[in-house]
Amino acid sequence: MNTARSFNWSLLTPFMTWLPQVGRQDIKADLVAALTGAIVVLPQGVAFATIAGMPPEYGLYAGMIPAIIAALFGSSRHLVSGPTTAASVVLFSSLSLLAIPGTPEYVTLALTLTFMVGVLELALGFARMGALVNFISHSVVVGFTAGAAVLIAAKQLKHFFGVEMDSSGHLHDILISFGQHVLEINPSATLVAAATLALGIACKLWLPRVPYMIVAMLGGSLLAVGLDAVFGAEATGIATVGALPAALPPLSAPSLTFDHIRHLAPSALAVTLFALTEAVSIGRALGARGGYRIDGNQEFIGQGLSNIAGSFFSGYVATGSFNRSGVNYEAGARTPLASIFAAFMLMAIVLLVAPYASYLPKAAMAGILFLVAWGLIDRAEIKHILHSSKRETSVLAVTFFSAIFLELEFAIFAGVLLSLVLYLERTSKPKIHTIAPNPHLPNQAFSSEPGLPECPQLRFMRIDGSVFFGSAPHVEQYFDRLRAEHPEQKHVALFSNGINFVDLQGGLVLSREMQRRRADGGDMYLINVKQGLWEALEGCGCLDxxxxxxxxxxxxxxxxxxxxxxxxxxxxxxxxxxxxxxxGNK
Incomplete structure (x- = not known):
């Protein structure tokens, strides 16, 4: 009974906080934004499914039911969930070693992975672990995204140049394979891909309000049709995506066998961490622009439910989309209804235009994906990181090179691990200053300016950081060196307001230094002690x-x-x- 009463049931009905407040003007604005969103997701869904190694229609299915569930059970007003580039790349990297992309076995594994990701996201949400994504630093995200972008472009080389080659494996494997087939380049396919890429770039530069993906795809498709008409389809050899089924998402089921769960568990954890980071980061950014705050735990729950539902409606891993969420916000969306309307509009569009996908060349898709990959590389942020911090630069570099030369999901763990190691290394060496009264400051305020006169018997110090098991050796070595180099200064006064935290071992270091000072005829004193430090010293019995x-x-x-x-x-x-x-001592 107590457990049932203490459970926060609003976690399962977050839509009841905003749905009753929706007005007519809100619905009108959301419908306009939804139409734009539905048009944008159409080419993206097909493109991202191609990246994921899934049949094209599965990218569209991932933008339907999962988007509706995420909008209803999330906390952001503008976040749009569905297929994304990063999730698609990780999915392909995880599953292509277990099954042949595009096959029924591969699809089953993708649905199973999606279900596992959803369960993990839901569990983390109910466990109030929304702060977990904070362990994935911004540098990890930037490095991973840049690495994923390079892999996206590399894996599309076969379609961009119209060659039959193996595009699985790591970057160097793909480049070696391409080099072996470079003499087999198809001029017609290359022309279509290059024209699509050029048209997309022109659209982004000079017609930014026009959906560049749709315009570029139409242009590439028309060029391919023209080349086939002039030279013949057999002569051009331009491969097409093939007709999409004009149907709503069919029911599906994950395969929860022990072997599948065992093989997919590491990938599921990696995808979960990155997907949640992506969703919460986008939600926070849009919330800041829109003047509201999101609930990280609620967003975890919304993303988890959306992926669980998606696995039963032929959708693969869905998460927050950078570009579609931005489009949704810029188009004037006011409530999560915009995402819901967009999903229903996408269903209607698929029923109408799916048969025409047979005219969509794979080379045109490759041109679009080259453009997507270029847009994923945050060049300004990479430059900022390179110029601002050597530590963050190393995290960025390790994550990036792990992504392109090792398993993509490993890149996230490598980046997070290095971030934590560097953080621990930094906190293990708190800054310790010698300070003294400065006669040039009002009231002879203390400062760490070098060359200030010091009392020959008393040294003042300040520690900025935590004194815990990781930093205790560093602090103790400093005390030992101080006693050896300045034996005449038998007394030490430590300004303690810069100490954030003290554990048992840190308290023992301070206590032992007091005892050593007393044995030498001096003592150690603590000034400006925080309540937490006082309690820690008393709790560990370090204060007699x-x-x-x-x-x-x-x-x-x-x-x-x-x-x-x-x-x-x-x-x-x-x-x-x-x-x-x-x-007075004269």
Whole structure:
């Protein structure tokens, strides 16, 4: 009973928070945006299915039921879910080693992987693990996307140039295979692909409001039809996609055998992490532009339910789409109804135009995908990362090269692992400063400026960072070096407001340093101690009665108390007069 009462049932009905508030003007704006979205997803669905190694119609199916479910159960007003480039590339990379792309066995594996991804996303959402995506840094996303873009272009070389070659494997395998078939290039197919690419670029540059994919595909298709009419289809050898079934998504079922689950589990985890990162990142960006916040956990649930449903309606892995979500926002969408309307419009369009897909050349699709790949590479952000941080540059490079030379799903794990290693390396060496009163600042405020006069018996320090098991050796080595190089400074006062966290081992390091200082005739004192640090020191038993008297909440009180413990014979011969208390010691 208590569990049932404590469960937040609104997680399963998030649409009830916005649906009753939808007005007539909202519906009108959403319908206009939906029409644009439906037109955009038509060529993208076919293109992304090609990338994924799926029959073309499955890319369209992935933009239907999954988009509706994600809109109803997510938290973003503008996020559009469906097939995406990155998810398609990861899917192909994961499954092409297990089955031949396009075959029934391959499709079954794709549906099974989609179901597993949905279950993982749903479980993470209910477990309130929305912050998990924060472990995938921006540099990992940029590097992975750039690597995926290179692979997309490489895998389309066979269609762009009309050659029969093996496009599976890693980048170097594809390039070697292409080099072996370079003399078999089909001029007609290459002309169609190049013309499609050029038309798409021209559209993006000079007619940005026109759906460039549709215009480019139409142009490429008309050119192919013209070449076939003039020279004959056998002479040109231009391969086409083939007719799409004019039908709604058929029912399907994943194959949840032990072997399938065992083989697909690593890929499912990788796809889940990246898909959720993609969806939540897009949702947050659009929410910031639209003046609202999204719930990461709710978005996990929405994405999970959409993929579970998609696996039973012939849809492969769906997630938030960068370009379709942007189009949806720019087209004036106000509520998630725009995504729902777009999915229903897509169904109607498929029923009407599916037979005409037989005229769509694979070379034209390759030209479009070259353009998609180029757009995926965030050149400005890559340049920014390269110039701003060596650490982030290394994360970007490792993720990128892992994507193109190793398994694509491994690239995500490699990038995340390196990010965590670099983070731990940085936190294991907190900055430790020597500080002293600066006579040039008001009230002789303390600063770390080099060359400031110091008390010959007392050193002031500041630690910025955490003192935990990972950084304890670094802090302890600093203390040891300080005692060896400055034995005359038997007293140390540590400004502690820069310490974020102390664990048991960190507390023991501070406690042992106090004991060593006392054994040498001095002591260590803590100034500006945060409540968390005080509790940590008490909790680990690092503060005895004497130690607790060495904690001060202000530097004035600390200096006044510590001054009484200094060797007055040394003070009598000291000419530095650093503290106010020194003025009276003449």
């Amino acid at each position: 009665e004497r130690g607790s008297r060495n904690i001060f909440q202000s530097k004035t009180a600390a200096v006044r108390a510590i001054y009484q413990k200094l060797d007055k014979s040394i003070c009598a011969t000291c000419d530095k007069r650093i503290f106010w208390e020194c003025k």
